[in-house]
Amino acid sequence: MLRIDCLRSVYSELENCLVVTIMGAVAAELHSLGHRPNFFYLQHAMGLASSTGLGLALCLPEQRVIVFDGDGSVLMNLGGLSTMARYRPKKLVHIVFDNESLLSVGGFPTATSTGTDLEGIARASGIPRVATVRSVENFKAAVTDAMHGNELTTIIAKVEAKGPAAYVTDLSLLENRFQFRRHIQSLKRS
Amino acid sequence: MPVSLTNSRLIFDALKECDIRLVSALPETWLVHLIRLADEDREMILVRLAKEEEGVGISAGAHFAGLKSAMLMQNHGFLASINGIVSFAHLYRIPLLMLVSYRGSLGERDPWQTQGGNISEAILRALAIPYFCLDAPETVKKRIRQAQTLAESSLQPVALLLTRDLMWEE
Numbered sequence: 044m045l046r047i048d049c050l051r052s053v054y055s056e057l058e059n060c061l062v063v064t065i066m067g068a069v070a071a072e073l074h075s076l077g078h079r080p081n082f083f084y085l086q087h088a089m090g091l092a093s094s095t096g097l098g099l100a101l102c103l104p105e106q107r108v109i110v111f112d113g114d115g116s117v118l119m120n121l122g123g124l125s126t127m128a129r130y131r132p133k134k135l136v137h138i139v140f141d142n143e144s145l146l147s148v149g150g151f152p153t154a155t156s157t158g159t160d161l162e163g164i165a166r167a168s169g170i171p172r173v174a175t176v177r178s179v180e181n182f183k184a185a186v187t188d189a190m191h192g193n194e195l196t197t198i199i200a201k202v203e204a205k206g207p208a209a210y211v212t213d214l215s216l217l218e219n220r221f222q223f224r225r226h227i228q229s230l231k232r233s
Numbered sequence: 234m235p236v237s238l239t240n241s242r243l244i245f246d247a248l249k250e251c252d253i254r255l256v257s258a259l260p261e262t263w264l265v266h267l268i269r270l271a272d273e274d275r276e277m278i279l280v281r282l283a284k285e286e287e288g289v290g291i292s293a294g295a296h297f298a299g300l301k302s303a304m305l306m307q308n309h310g311f312l313a314s315i316n317g318i319v320s321f322a323h324l325y326r327i328p329l330l331m332l333v334s335y336r337g338s339l340g341e342r343d344p345w346q347t348q349g350g351n352i353s354e355a356i357l358r359a360l361a362i363p364y365f366c367l368d369a370p371e372t373v374k375k376r377i378r379q380a381q382t383l384a385e386s387s388l389q390p391v392a393l394l395l396t397r398d399l400m401w402e403e
Contacts, residue, residue, distance in 0.1 A: 061297075083297070085321065085325075086324075087320035087321065087324055088289070088290070088316065088317050088320040088321035088324070090286070091286070091287070091289060091290035091293075091317055091321055092290070093290070094287040094288075094289070094290025094291050094294070095290040095291075095293050095294045095297075096294065097280075097287075097290070097291060097294065098255070098280075098290060098291035098292065098293060098294020098295045098297075098298070098302075099294035099295075099297060099298055100294075101255070101278055101280065101291075101294070101295075102254075102255060102278070102294065102295050102298035102299075102300045103298045120284075120286075120287065122282075122283025122284045122287065123283065123284075123287050123290075125283050126280065126281070126282055126283050126287055129281065130280065216324060216325060217325065217326060220325045220326065220327075223297055224296070224297045224299075227297055227298060227299065228299055231299060
């Protein structure tokens with residue numbers, strides 16, 4: 044299963060969500076499918092995409108928030124899973140692309156390649172709904188289900204360690220950040 | 234416990250007057266009353282963290298959502314947050330109002346706090362984070378207002394160091 048195919052399979056569903064991604068392949072691939080003002084790419088600060096999604100979800104409880112995370116980032120902020128579980132915002136969907144690798148820095152294997160079980164960690168942290176998916180079809184079904192559900196969900200998507208040819212996009216970090224905030228403020232006015 | 238309830242309330246009321254609506258916190262002795270006040274206030278969203286660096290992401294999310302937030306942490310928690318501060322708050326120009334208990338400074342009895350006290354201000358200066366030591370109750374309201382104003386206008390982290398003189402009654 045390729046991450047880009049997963050992203051493509053749910054892209055049309057993202058229109059009315061606030062989307063936060065981690066850096067590297069996830070950001071570049073989502074951007075390559077077509078940037079939208081409701082997408083924020085956290086191009087550093089590994090581990091904090093989930094915390095950002097939690098902050099958004101706690102402040103905007105009626106708003107659907109999607110976080111596209113990765114195994115390397117989640118492993119840097121395992122405590123963040125317990126914080127998410129503690130407050131369990133109903134409309135937060137946390138998707139972890141697990142390619143068992145720190146791909147963008149050269150493909151070094153992470154601990155999920157030697158048996159660390161992110162689904163088990165998420166479940167034991169208290170995340171109410173957790174699933175692991177291994178096919179695009181199951182990915183799309185799990186994400187769609189979570190997006191129409193009313194419970195904090197973490198989905199572990201096992202993907203191949205393959206990424207895009209380049210990681211830098213033509214969208215400046217600050218432009219993305221200001222556009223994202225302005226988009227949210229416009230939603231609040233409408 | 235001789236943590237000053239009077240001055241904790243003064244700080245909390247000042248945060249409320251600045252329209253702070255979300256507080257992230259990791260408990261430590263000096264912050265116990267502040268965290269309880271935030272917990273008991275129905276208008277305040279309190280996020281209890283596992284590690285202080287999460288608070289950078291929480292505050293960024295709040296900023297995007299249009300809510301003003303503050304972070305309560307010990308100076309060792311500030312040290313644990315540095316990558317988040319640099320590679321999120323500085324990189325993306327996120328305003329952070331950080332209230333940092335200044336452990337390990339003059340009068341500190343706990344040996345384990347003393348190294349953090351030695352280097353907190355030097356690290357803040359190295360990171361070019363504007364900071365101010367809060368030690369006099371009569372200046373608390375004004376300084377919190379000023380720090381919040383600067384964080385919002387400059388879109389960057391600003392720190393207030395909560396000193397022993399302010400937080401501890403003995």
